[in-house]
Amino acid sequence: MLVSAIIPTYNRARTIGSTLESVLSQTWKELEVIVVDDGSTDDTAAVVAGYGDRVRLIRQRNQGPSVARNTGIKASKGEIVSFLDSDDSWLPEKTARQVNLMQRTAGFGVECCVCNARMVYATQTINSFDVADLRPESPEGVWTNPAQVLMDRFLFFNQVVAVRRELLERTGYFREDLRIMEDYDMAMRLSLSGPWGYIAEPLVIWQGGAENSLSQGVSQVDACLQTFQILNDLKSSSQWGPLLPKHLLHRRMRVLKHRGVAFQLSGQSRPLNRWLGKLLMIYLQMYEKIYWRLPTTPRMSVRPA
Template structure:
């Protein structure tokens, strides 16, 4: 049984998928399996994957979105931990070894999260240097709520049994399905954030389409709805921590929506989140967001 199962969902990224896989096959830690889930690609993805032969287990499904694709990978994973990698991102040679070091050092936490470096062209990652391990341990994910660091499923290793226990990712086509998963894993024992070394190159793509904006809005509405329905673990005693995490996303996405001309969605998200913001509380956002939105909208109108 491999220690890591690497799950790579992909959809029409034949041009980038090979680069991603090559960054896996140069890993210094070699006890892993690679599962690529082809989410109904119509480009040359099959031909690219065929070049890797038995080094890659290929799973295929009709196009159903990244969450469902990742779940198919989880279902077939044989490793003790599942690690997720998007098919346009890149790893450093020390990535898996760093996760294994953190897992051993902290006694097998349920979730280990790394820190990404952003890039647009692969050559930009040449500046990233390997550093000694610098990590921070918490009782569980919710206990890290007051810490400020990038949180995404692109840089996590999770115990396979913990993933299966919470049912994996939502099948909803929302941008923030990874945060929803982390909230459902919120009380699983042991969470470690690896501050250094950087473990992944996160590829930035230009622009935000109308559908991406709507999916971002829908994702945060979904988080707020799940919290209201009591679907996230921890009960009343962990409510402040859950809201701290969810509302951080609300503030980020509502500003993003305004900056891209979707004041209607931003205002609705603001309205939906007000009750939670009174609990945390975040007075600066509650009092400052409406006038900031108006001023920002006026600046956009004058351009």
């Protein structure tokens, strides 16, 4: 079974080599590697070209992460598609573990699989499942309620996902009108399509604070507003709207709207507005702390593979 590894990049000549080494070192050997250079002005293309026919290089003008990944998807041939950013890395067993799990769980309707990631910052290292409060009872298996869980929280996604091409074709590729939060939009659509496989072991290394990110400079206000718009678009969709858990959707959109207002007020020059913004943020933090303690709050529901 062929797996396509798609790597979008922009001015990452210093890091793209180690990223490619991690992909080429995968124990799963039926692998095609596609790098989409999104308008780099440094030596990124030359570094990639040095790998010869082991890596396919596609160059395009700078158009953002969604377009770059979609370019890679359209050029790829694998039955399963995975993504990796050009300053991060996979552990050697990542692809094999995910393919094997998806094969074992195909009878449950699993067409998408995510693994944990080690997120490395200057001052600490944490796991992405912990950040998203995902605490499965078994090391790997079938995640039966991803849509309910992702409605309330973000999951580190692009670098850890493996998805069948057939599912991508049904749900659609990355939205090219989004410069930020395109991974959350993709994750939500995939989560509404059925159960996922999961691996609780970190099989990806993510480097925090990298320069030349394809979506760098995202403010909290931007993230709140974009997430609200993504959920609103899904709600209005004839394909996805009926599948959304309505009570969770309304709660999440309400919180996002209030949080966006709080961030906007906090950034204004008038002292009264800043004070109101801070007060609203404190209220939201208290509300969220209570919400996460409620027995009705969605938790990760799993079954063995």
